[in-house]
Amino acid sequence: MKFTKEQIQQLNEELPAVAVAGPWGTGKTLFALTRPVVGEVVWFHTEASGANYAALYDVDRIEVNSIDDFRQGLAALKNREIGHIIIDTVAPIEDWLFQDVRAGTSLYGESISQPEANRFAKDSAAAWGEMKKRELTVLNKLKGYADVVTITSHMRAKYIGSRPSGLLEPRLKDVVYQFVAVFFVLQKGEGVGKPTAEVKKSTLLDKKYFAENGEIRPVLPPRLPVADWESIWAYIENPVDADNLQPSEESRTMSDTETVRLVAKIAEEAAME
16 A cells, blocks of 8 residues: 555654564564655664664664664754654663663763762662653654654563563553553464554544544554554544454453453462462
């Protein structure tokens, strides 16, 4: 599908920031690189494994191996006509921001006051709080430079208390959840083909239905049978019937009740040890 400028503009307005997580090999980078946009694409890349994609897509790939690389990349964005900024993946940048806080360094690489530096060095919770403030500042700055921002993340083991649950969760801070309009967790599709996606967050609402009935209904289903931009656009044009989901649109993640049962089971096993 070839998107028109009008369609791209609508996507930009409704989905100004998107996050996509998933295990290795599920297509996170490709999902970001194939977003339809107008203007330059800047790709902040914290991994060398996908560098070959830069030869296939019209992007400005900035290799980021340290916080200094990231700062220099940010400084180079001024006065450019950027349509899309990709952060791929976000966890290393979060870690570097945290290390800066603990080391008594500001977001811009300068020394902070000694009392603040001492507090952050001693209090990990305060340091993480400061790191999250800085991350939100960075994300808003990126959004000011471009029409849209896409953030990718790997997955990590999810712990309940101090014990592994056997589940996976995105490896990022909740600042990203708050910042984006939609958050997808990709999963490999059956056989060879494009991934599916669990929709963890979506602010897309059926405006036509609301205008006619005064009720809020989602545009996207709990699960995208095919996780690509053509599929997302198809739902924007024809929102899901939330009362009559297709089997392929139903979420396959644990329900709240199932999660509570798992927590109780883990707690019981811990008590028996």
